[in-house]
Amino acid sequence: MNAGQHFTPRDPDFAVRVRAGFDAQPMMAFIGATLSSVEAGRCVIELPFRPELAQQNGFFHGGIVGTLADNAGGFAGYTLMAADAGVLTVEYKLNLMAPAQGERLIAEGQVLRAGRSLVVSRAEVYVLGPAGKIHCATMQQTLMTMHGKGVA
Template sequence: MRREAPIFQPKDPAYAERVRASFERQPAMELIGARIIAVEPGFVEIELPHRDDITQQHGYIHGGIVGMIADNAGGFAANSLVAAEASVLTVEYKLNLVAPAEGERLVACGEVVRPGRTLIVTRADVFAVKGGQWSLCATMQQTIMVLQGKAERPA
């Protein structure tokens, strides 16, 4: 559910493959069952199917899990714009949980607000999808630090 946003030019022509490979190196995303469903310059969508083992006492997907996928959607949106020899790291985010994360799946839509050489500002919205209806359950603003020349750990 992409908003109308500025079109950014990635510094790495192979950005999509690099972003997907980086996502695959995160055991935490595998643990919760999340997957990337869209990668564009400055934009990433992550899908998380509902599972009982990631819910809280009311049966909603836990807010910490909602924060994980929002953080990754924004972070990988930022990652899509950096050079191949750089990596990114979250330095802060503010998450508002605006409704219960209740549905068959969650979709986190992350996008770059302002790219920078050292810091990238992103935002992400997380939607609970139930019966084909998308309902906003969380919104996040984030600051990402670009790590020039800092590779990620090998696969």
């Protein structure tokens, strides 16, 4: 994912702010997700499988896959916003490309373009299981920078 692209964050303490924002989301704690990596323009979120997160065939539910993708892309965008800003998803498109059958989901969010008010990011979601690491979903989203609305 755009490995050669380099972003300069507006907030030198972006990683602390992003981790605090992640920790302030009850949804992430509820499903058991963890923020495993934070870099300027990039975030990785992981989620171990539990039966409560499955659909009727025993795969991770598509809503859970979408939730992880949305948060990985959103927090990737949030790394490049000002210290007093908040982030809000405006829209996203999710392509589910393979059943998310396995022990763990990994969502890798990456900023494609960061503007003053709008950020475009994407996330690639992988499932780890007996068949190895399978690319199960791709998401592209638009984020809105909420100036002066940071997490309290």
